[in-house]
Amino acid sequence: MSNDAETLRETVLSTRSLRYLHEIEVHGGVRAAADALSINGSVISRQVAQLERVHGVALLERRGRRVSLTEIGMSLVEHFRDSARRDAEMLAQLEDYRGLRRGRLEIGIGEGFVEKLLATVLEAFSLQFPDIVVELRGGATSEIIAMVRNDEVDLGLCAGGSSDPAIRARTFRAAPLCALVSPQHALAGERRIRVEQLANHRLIFMPARFGVQQYLDSLIRAERLNLTPAYRCDLFSAAQAIAAAGLGVAFMSTDAARQYLDAGKLVPLEIDHPIAREFGSQAIRRVGRRLSPAAEFLWTELIKEMQKRWVATGAKAG
The missing domain is CATH 3.40.190.290 (D-Maltodextrin-Binding Protein; domain 2)
Structure with a gap:
């Protein structure tokens, strides 16, 4: 086999060709797939025919009025779906990696927590994420809970115990x-x-x-x-x-x-x-919010430090 033929085989197994097969399988035919993609049906037919000709396999078969994929055609569709899933996972990892290197982390914090507790945690955080800008926003307990619930900050640290269903809290018994x-x-x-x-x-x-x-x-x-x-x-x-x-x-x-x-x-x-x-303190985050790697690291360190200093009181785990 010539190098040109090998190159052609590698080239025609493209994401576009595989996507067309995927759309045919999903929508039940070439015309329906073309309508879904807002393109001419002949474009899909040519791509599939070229794929069949180069690899010497049948990818489509007609069953009455309906066109379906052959066994090898379905194998290519599964290959496309697996590749798409892996691509999505890699993009998420790249986004996470980007989040490790730069960005902003916002924390709502009660005044009494800044100097002792958060200063200790921030030392380890700054070593791990030197390029992350940390923004501290002070407020009373009700204000910090509102900041977290409305996604104005990533995390909160304040006195009291939250009963807000939108808030995931770890509550600890603090100094009296x-x-x-x-x-x-x-x-x-x-x-x-x-x-x-x-x-x-x-x-x-x-x-x-x-x-x-x-x-x-x-x-x-x-x-x-x-x-x-x-x-x-x-x-x-x-x-x-x-x-x-x-x-x-x-x-x-x-x-x-x-x-x-x-x-x-x-x-x-x-x-x-x-x-x-029974005076309590709590670290809080919004239920269902996916934290960046930097925020997740700080959350974990906060909980560890609070467990060292104070006694856990069986709050909702986060």
Whole structure:
């Protein structure tokens, strides 16, 4: 066999020819396949005839008014379908590989999580994905859940436990909810306080959309108290600064206030109540969303780190 003939055989076994056979099998005839592809039926007939002539096989056979594929014709169609599946898988891998090298990862995060937990995870992430731009978007718990649900961010990390059916969450018991005061505050000598002891002091609350405030409100309702704040602010850092100045009692976990605690500017007081001890944190993602390799890596690392630090509470696995 000449080199020209070998080249011809390789050339005519083209994706176009195989696709025409595939369309004939799917639609039940040459004319129906041509209509589906919006081309002239003679184009398909010529391609199939050339394939039959070069390889010396019959690819079509007539059964009454219907044209069907022969056994070898069906084998070529299966070859085409297998190749198409492999091509699709390779394109997905190429897209994943592209995602590993560049792109953007957006994370909705509660203020109290940035410094300690996410900073630790981001160190490993940056080594693995040095060209990925990480964008952190702060917000209260309800705002972060909305960001994740609406695909405004890839992942979320916040306080509380989500009951939104569109959200897949891993919830963990965090450091307990504490009262934080300056070392000069009247309560500073107490290691543990009861909720009713707060009634005579100036209090610093967060807006109701914050998970930490939702826990605190639940605690106050459970004790049937009517506590009115002297301050309400939407920044943990502002609440800490007010408390450190001796102007009131702030409420958050010791993780969120670590800088002020380590500097001796604040003193943590354990709140003697089961709701305070059950204070939870959650990593969240939208149900059904396929994450990029970079986001999937960060999700896995977040869960590992949270499991090290905190006790899992049996939330929906993700």
